[in-house]
Amino acid sequence: MEVGEVGRARAIQVQGMLAVLRHVHAHPATTRARLARDLGLSRGSAAEIIARLHALRLVAESGAEPTGARGRPTRVVHRHDRGPVVAVAELSHESWGVAIAHLGGELCPVRRERHDRPGAPEDVLARMGAALREVQAAYGTRLRAVGIALPGTVSDGRLVAAATLGWRDVDIARGLGIPFSMPVITGNDATMAGVAEARRGSAAxxxxxxxxxxxxxxxxxxxxxxxxxxxxxxxxxxxxxxxxxxxxxxxxxxxxxxxxxxxxxxxxxxxxxxxxxxxxxxxxxxxxxxxxxxxxxxxxxxxxxxxxxxxxxxxxxxxxxxxxxxxxxxxxxxxxxxxxxxxxxxxxxxxxxxxxxxxxxxxARFPDDGSMRGAAELAFDAVLSEAGLDEWRRDARDAAG
Missing domain, CATH: 3.30.420.40 (ATPase, nucleotide binding domain)
Known part of the structure; x- marks a missing residue:
């Protein structure tokens, strides 16, 4: 096979894997039959892609609940227990929180603390950063991105103004002291809550x-x-x-x-x-x-x-x-x-x-944790990309020796 053909074949393979991953993320616990139908894949192609993703510990399969219908029972495709996660942090005018999100959107709270809305952000951001570093220590290379929801105007990764906090022109990543090299997505909390509603909520x-x-x-x-x-x-x-x-x-x-x-x-x-x-x-x-x-x-x-x-x-x-x-x-x-x-x-x-x-x-469907859910969606956008998949595969090869 010519070099150009190899490149095209690899690109098609990557796009197929990403399509399946994104479908599983959008439809947790989807059946293999539905996945193949929605993506226009043959049963053989779906099975081949799922096998590749399973080998990379990205998805797993289990038996579907019996329905009584004739024919071979389909399999349920869902996230792998050792698959990628993203960390999400939310700052409000009175508290902050950190959580972990899995493929499929499941949100697992890690910590929530109140603060006294100080004029200087250093103390609050330092505590949030410490919680994020604890998450990194616990999940290692499974942690692939961070999403941060902020109560104010956010531009180019900076909190330009948060009137309720009295904060202006704050470099969030620097304030958190995030030492690891991975995508860090910052945004306004209402924007991120809107993303959650548009993708999984009342506006889906x-x-x-x-x-x-x-x-x-x-x-x-x-x-x-x-x-x-x-x-x-x-x-x-x-x-x-x-x-x-x-x-x-x-x-x-x-x-x-x-x-x-x-x-x-x-x-x-x-x-x-x-x-x-x-x-x-x-x-x-x-x-x-x-x-x-x-x-x-x-x-x-x-x-x-x-x-x-x-x-x-x-x-x-x-x-x-x-x-x-x-x-x-x-x-x-x-x-x-x-x-x-x-x-x-x-x-x-x-x-x-x-x-x-x-x-x-x-x-809204998510009145209490919408901004965290939206931050997780935007963080997973970075993970479920060609670059994100390439990095995961590289880390998997390195771990295998």
Whole structure:
């Protein structure tokens, strides 16, 4: 066989292995028959690829549950117990966590700690980095990538600004002290949560989806076929800093009139003529509880925030044309408690032709750990690549001597 033909044959083999791996990742515990059907493979080709992947300890097979149907029972293809893993870390305005994710998306928490939101990031990042190094020590070469979800604007691997933490221009990889050479994917937490919803959650069937979450301010992302549209530097999706609010109000981001200031605990406190809350998320929860239990003033404040939320969503739908809008965080609570106000403002803000079939507003499937799940998906994108597969095979050869 000529050199060029050898190269082409190898490329076809690699692409076949990656196609099977990605299918197993997207469909954990898939059957061999379904895998072959979905990928357009013959039974023989599927069996050959699976055997190669099994030899590399990437996938394994087991017997399927009996169905009573005639014919040879199919086999179930799933992750190998000694296969690759990725580490994921999540930083929020009040805590941080580290977990391990396996092929197929299974998430296994490792550690979760609260922090006191210090102005300097060194202590928090050092503790997160120590937890990641413990994971590396435990998993060795099985650890193939790291995904990190951050509560602020992220660009080119740096946390440009996290207003709730008081952090600016932080080199995350350096702060974590990550010594190992492997892909480190950093991103905004809302963006990563949106990825989880688009790939495995409430927007999994949508080609174009909009994800929005309210915590302290509002974050989100537009997703096309499970991939986040984050712009030239990775800082796209800062919907909370669109000028949908009062232009007289300064935002910690440096702009005025940001939507952030109209949809969270700061807005609720302002409408109630209360002092700005030190902990907007906690304060919002308290006001929403009062509204739920019949407090008229809290209810009026909630309805104003609900209208602000609905109008802003309408503006984004008009501009971005998603098939579905997935809501998370306080946005779900607001929509539950003040659904008519949200929907009325949403429909009123839509262009006329959109009102006939407006994109539905649906709650997120992963309201608690979406950002970690999304970080794992993006980290596995690096693992399930030609470079990632080549590196795994090289390490397997080296381990075999």
């Amino acid at each position: 069937d949508a080609g174009v989806a909009l994800f929005l979450t309210v915590e302290v301010g509002i974050g989100g992302v537009l997703l096309e076929r499970g991939r986040a549209a984050t712009g030239a530097t990775g800082a796209g999706g800062e919907f909370g800093h669109m000028p949908f609010g009062d232009p007289a109000l300064p935002c910690p981001c440096g702009a005025h009139g940001c939507w952030d200031l109209e949809v969270d605990g700061r807005a609720l406190a302002r409408y109630l003529e209360e002092p700005p809350p030190a902990a907007p998320r906690t304060a919002a929860g308290a006001v929403l509880h009062r509204a739920r239990t019949g407090d008229a003033a809290a209810r009026a404040a909630l309805d104003r925030v609900a209208g602000n939320l609905g109008r802003g969503v309408a503006g984004l739908v008009n501009a971005l044309d998603p098939q579905v809008v997935t809501l998370s965080g306080l946005a779900v609570v607001i929509a539950d408690l003040a659904g008519p106000a949200v929907r009325a403002a949403y429909l009123a803000g839509l262009m006329g032709f959109r009102r006939r079939t407006p994109p539905p507003l649906v709650p």
